[in-house]
Structures are given as structure tokens and as C-alpha cells.
Amino acid sequence: MVQTIGNPLSWIAQAFGGSAQGISTGVQELGGAEDGQVQIRDIDLSHLKEALSKGRADFLALRTDVIFIVVIYPIVGLMLTWFALNNQVLYLLFPLVSGFALLGPVAAVGLYEMSRRREQRVKTGWGDGFRVVTSPSIFPILVLGGFLAAIFFVWMICAHFIYGLTLGPGTPDSISGFLQDALTTFPGWMMILVGSGVGFVFAAVVLAISFVSFPLLVDRSVGLPVAVVTSLNIAKRNPRTVAAWGAIVVALLSIGVITLFVGLIFVLPILGHATWHLYRQAVVPLSDAS
Known part of the structure; x- marks a missing residue:
């Protein structure tokens, strides 16, 4: 049978149309359909080093398709920066930018699917990143x-109150003035200290989850409960390794941000693909589980 390739818009329309039934079924999937405990x-x-290496290999193999998907995130970052600079919420710029670390796992879901398909030696393109919706x-x-x-929303509320209790309640007039107050005054130091501590807890x-x-x-x-519990159990069993991974994520995302996104x-x-391979190392495949 001759197969034709539809245009991307029609493919996405079909995918989201088919996802309606998938979501209906997915309500039942909230508790999970798989029996037995996940082995870790x-x-x-x-x-971690191996996962990053494999993540880089996936990125190089799927570079054009992946960039098509993730280019939206730098755009969103720039839009958030513009919003903070033009709406008298300059003091929320850092909390907004650091929120990438909190929302990153969600943003990478399509990348996990692409790595999964490539692992199975299935031809993979940018459209496969959207297959997760079905x-x-x-x-x-x-x-x-x-x-x-x-959690991101609560973090933003906390950041607002921390600023109000330290450098606030007035809003900064400029970036230079805000940085001067933050770096050279006691209230500014308290804002950085308390904000960093609270942000660390959120991160x-x-x-962990x-x-x-x-x-x-x-x-x-x-199912959702088993997935979250499995993640918590791995963090509890490998605290140093998970903490090191968190530090790597923060460091690489910081590099991404300071380059104007x-x-x-x-x-x-790279982080998204690497996370998939780290999952493969931390969780025993169903076929190998005893």
C-alpha cells in the first residue's frame, strides 16, 4: 500500500482529535493499569555521565527536529523578561527565570517520547514528540x-512576599538600582539569602517528585501515584546522585539563561534526552522485572 505524508498541521489536528478518546481512557489511567511494583x-x-552522553547523542541525531520543538522556550523566556521589565515587577525577574527549573520536566515530555522511539530504532521526527497527547x-x-x-505559582507568591519583607514594598526603578540594592544593602542580602533558601526547597x-x-x-x-512514589523512592535511595543531577540541571539551565535564552x-x-536515559538506568524495565 502506498503511504503518503500529510502536512504537519493536518497531522497535529488528527493527533489532537484522536486524543479525545485517549483522554477519556486516560482518566482511568490515573490509577494505572499495570500490576505489580516498579523495581528500581x-x-x-x-x-549521570553516561546519561548526558546518550542525551547528547540523541540531540545530535534529532537536532533539526528537536530544535523545531524547543525553540519556543527561549521565546517564552524573552517574553517573561519583557513582561518583568515593563510591568513594574522587575523584582520578580529572577524568580520567573528560575521557574524554568520547576517546569522543565513538563517541557521535556515530548523529548522523552522521541528518545523512547529512537531507542526502539523507530524512525523519529519532530511530530513524534506530540504523540504523547494520544x-x-x-x-x-x-x-x-x-x-x-x-508549585511554580506558589513560588512566585513567596518571591513576592520575600521582596516585600526585605527591599519592598516599593518597586525598583531600574535594573541597576535593583542590583545595587540587592547586592550592597542588608535587606538585599536578606532577600537573596531567604529567597535562595526557599527556592532551594521548591526545587x-x-x-524528588x-x-x-x-x-x-x-x-x-x-498511574500517577506509582510514578511519583517511584521517583521519591529513587531519590531516597540515591540522595547524592539525585542531588548531583539537580546541580547539573541548574548549572546547564543557568548557562542557557545567561546567553539570553x-x-x-x-x-x-540534551537534558530532556538525558533524563530519559537516566530513567532507564534507575528503573528496571518491565521485561526484566522479576
Whole structure:
């Protein structure tokens, strides 16, 4: 039979149309259809290095297709920066930018699917990153993504109050004035100290619950509770390795941000693909589980 290739818009329309039934089924998938407990393994720093290497290989193999998907994130970052600079919320610029670390696991869901398909030696293109919307697991993924979005919202509220209790309540007039107050005054130091501490707590919570939960939901029908518990168990069993991964994520995202978000075009896909391979190292495949 001769196969034809439809245009991207028609493919996406079909995908989202078919996802309606998938979402209906996905409501039932919230609890999971797979029986048995997910088995996990110990991971160390060598596994992080291997995951990053494989993530880079996936990025190079799928570079054109991946960039087509992730180019939107630098654009969003620039729009958030413009909003902060033009709406008298300059003091929220750093919390907004640092929110990339909280929402990154959601942004990378399509990349997990692309790595999964490439792992299976299936021809993979940019459109495959959207196939996750037709998966029965889309509902648990959306619920968990909504939870991370709620955490981001609470973080922004906390950042607002921290500023109000230190350098506020007035708004800064300029970037230079804000930086001078933040770096050379006691209230500014308190804002940085308290803000960094609170931000660390938010980041640690997100890391623990999303370390492997999104890739696991993409790969298997385990349900949201099992996916989150599995991620927490891995973090509890490998605290140093998970903490090191968190530090790597923050460092690479920081590089992506300070390059005026252009670096995110490369950083996000590498981290996304690497997260998939780290999941493969931390969770025993269903076929190998005893």
C-alpha cells in the first residue's frame, strides 16, 4: 500500500482529535493499569555521565527536529523578561527565570517520547514528540504537570512576599538600582539569602517528585501515584546522585539563561534526552522485572 505524508498541521489536528478518546481512557489511567511494583536500581555519578552522553547523542541525531520543538522556550523566556521589565515587577525577574527549573520536566515530555522511539530504532521526527497527547497516560501527565505549575505559582507568591519583607514594598526603578540594592544593602542580602533558601526547597521538592515520574508515565501505564512514589523512592535511595543531577540541571539551565535564552535551544533537549536515559538506568524495565 502506498503511504503518503500529510502536512504537519493536518497531522497535529488528527493527533489532537484522536486524543479525545485517549483522554477519556486516560482518566482511568490515573490509577494505572499495570500490576505489580516498579523495581528500581542504585545509580551513581557514572550513570549521570553516561546519561548526558546518550542525551547528547540523541540531540545530535534529532537536532533539526528537536530544535523545531524547543525553540519556543527561549521565546517564552524573552517574553517573561519583557513582561518583568515593563510591568513594574522587575523584582520578580529572577524568580520567573528560575521557574524554568520547576517546569522543565513538563517541557521535556515530548523529548522523552522521541528518545523512547529512537531507542526502539523507530524512525523519529519532530511530530513524534506530540504523540504523547494520544497516549492514555496523557491524563496523569497533565495532572502532574498541573501540580508543578501550581508549585511554580506558589513560588512566585513567596518571591513576592520575600521582596516585600526585605527591599519592598516599593518597586525598583531600574535594573541597576535593583542590583545595587540587592547586592550592597542588608535587606538585599536578606532577600537573596531567604529567597535562595526557599527556592532551594521548591526545587528539591520538584526534583524528588519528577526525577523519573514523567518518563515512567510516558513509557508505562503505572498511574500517577506509582510514578511519583517511584521517583521519591529513587531519590531516597540515591540522595547524592539525585542531588548531583539537580546541580547539573541548574548549572546547564543557568548557562542557557545567561546567553539570553539562546542556550536553552541546546540545553533543554540534551537534558530532556538525558533524563530519559537516566530513567532507564534507575528503573528496571518491565521485561526484566522479576
